[in-house]
Amino acid sequence: MANLSVLCLLVSLLHLAPLQACRVGKKEECDRAPFVPGHNLVGEGFDVVTLQRKGAYVTDLQTYLTPTNTCTLCSNRLMGNQAQKMPLTVLDWRPSSTCRQSLSSFFFNSVSSLLASSSLSITNDWKVDLGLQRVADQQLAGSQSAEVIFASSQQQEDKTSFITHQLTCSHYRYRVPWVPPLSPEFHQHVKSLPHKYSNDTAYLYRHFIDTYGTHYIHQVNLGGKFKRVTSIRTCLSTLNQISATQVENCLSAGLSVGLGQVEASVSSDSCRKVLNNQDSVTGYTQGFLNHITEVSGGNRWSGVFSMTQNDSEGFHRWLSSIKKNPEIVSYSIRPLHHLVKSTTVRLNLQREIRAYVQKNGLPKEPEPQTCGFDHPNLSPNCCPLHTHRGWLTVTVARAWALHGKLLGPPEGYVKVFYGGIEQRTAWIKSYDPIWHAQFSYGHVDTTQQLSLQVWVKGWWWKEDHLGGCVVSIQRGNHYHDCWMNQGVFSYSYSLQCDPHLIGPKCNMYWPIP
Known part of the structure; x- marks a missing residue:
């Protein structure tokens, strides 16, 4: 009975404690x-x-x-x-x-x-x-x-x-x-x-x-x-x-x-x-x-x-x-x-x-876009991993007043070099050939140079180099004439920077929502 009284007293004190x-x-x-x-x-x-x-x-x-x-x-x-x-x-x-x-x-x-x-x-x-x-x-x-x-x-x-x-x-x-x-x-x-x-x-x-x-x-x-x-x-x-x-x-x-x-x-x-x-x-x-x-x-x-x-x-x-x-x-x-x-x-x-x-x-916003691992220079969250990266397309249009060592119209073509990759136009026999050839170089490092060379057939199945041009590529669409000792040819190229990149060489950051 005494123990019960003590227990009741303790319970009462616990209830009163916060109120005191x-x-x-x-x-x-x-x-x-x-x-x-x-x-x-x-x-x-x-x-x-x-x-x-x-x-x-x-x-x-x-x-x-x-x-x-x-x-x-x-x-x-x-x-x-x-x-x-x-x-x-x-x-x-x-x-x-x-x-x-x-x-x-x-x-x-x-x-x-x-x-x-x-x-x-x-x-x-x-x-x-x-x-x-x-x-x-x-x-x-x-x-x-x-x-x-x-x-x-x-x-x-x-x-x-x-x-x-x-x-x-x-x-x-x-x-x-x-x-x-x-x-x-x-x-x-x-x-x-x-x-x-x-x-x-x-x-x-x-x-x-x-x-x-x-x-x-x-x-x-x-x-x-x-x-x-x-x-x-x-x-x-x-x-x-x-x-x-x-x-x-x-x-x-x-x-x-x-x-x-x-x-x-x-x-x-x-x-x-x-x-x-x-x-x-x-x-x-x-x-x-x-x-x-x-x-x-x-x-x-x-x-x-x-x-x-x-x-x-x-x-x-x-x-x-x-x-x-x-x-x-x-x-x-x-x-x-x-x-x-x-x-x-x-x-x-x-x-x-x-x-x-x-x-x-x-x-409510949709889940953020993901790009996986299959895109060059893009992380899974669709951000570029490196600067100086973009997509390059080169177009060789035509030439004028080409002359070779052989008699008659020369048979010529153009070599295009970028990043160790060489591409060529078709052979065309003409003083003023028209190629309108487009070459995609895909994803490139913009720090390298674009080189174009005009070649014609010479004696004994040899090829003669008439001349060419080397250019440091920049962002955007560009049109050029390349003057040689014998003739001139025109070409263009397009460089599109990767997302969030801008500047002449795709070397600067561009905020995009």
Whole structure:
């Protein structure tokens, strides 16, 4: 019996333990106490299209006194057990530290795959009761977020892949009631919405969405987040013989060095190229990497630091500051129309939210093109492996005023040389032969020279060389006359560079989406 009593006491203590950090406070100490950190980061309007808070609140987060002039005071163990007050609408507040200071990294080969990851901070099914669960051909959440806008702009310029690096610390969590008390402003705005929905009244609902968004934040985890999204010019990195995996590994190492998580060491040549964003093959001045950085919570740390040496002072100040000034790192959201009592207005708002989300959705991209291993100078991701490569076609047109050692019209032909390959026109007996012979040399190295020679039959079945021309080929279509001691002949050639190559010798990089 004594053992049973002890067991019951232990169970009771376990249930009370989380509650003992909070108590009822009197008005004087309530007025004096600060709010819990991030007390106003829940119950706020939220736009699921941009993944941004709207700064307009659907519930009252400033009232903390009950009708009896008391409040809830909680001891914050993350801030020296300081007593802090909670708004009346906040429930289940608690410190809950989870801080992974090591960076996580992920590779994405398209904007679509990056977009799919950008909404992972939403911890619930945000599509509930919006009729969007079966939308399969569009990506909706985050379609106009900052990182997706950045990624789309990069993809419009060039063939691009992406890498994200992220570090997240979570320190607090809490929620608002399932049906929270509405803020006066939100309540009045809802009441002003017309019951009749038409082309003439739809703008009022759109204005409501512009103000409050599509959802409200119901539950949050607060802390800080550092996230860096890097775009890679896929084909420029391929030309530099740097793979996406190398870029990811080098950036991970550089970021870890800068944040003071690992000791700086001598980097490989490829990592130096990555960290210096240096194209050493074509001299492309914009480099092959671009990035944006997002820092949430804490002080005004920019997230900019050296990646070749320990430059972590600002980072550690930021880490220390997010306990006092946290931001949302993950959250659950509910559609705003759930807060509307009028059935007619609720359905109208639901309809307008659904239309707004779908209008801003992005079509799902097809899988990136692959080229296998059968194409010369193309990697499996369809990028050139080397510069100075292209496709060459030579056309020998005709000649005028040819003369040989034999009496009468000479019998002549033209030899064409490129890259060790010789091709010939047919023999034609004429002072002014017309060949119109076209020769394909296929895929060539543009650093070599094109040579053309005119030959005619001589004495005793010998061939006499009348002359010729040697030319250094360049990109494009070119037409030439070759003057010899005895006559002239005309020819042309066409050099088409491999994809992503440009310049006279196909030696420069050309961004192509």
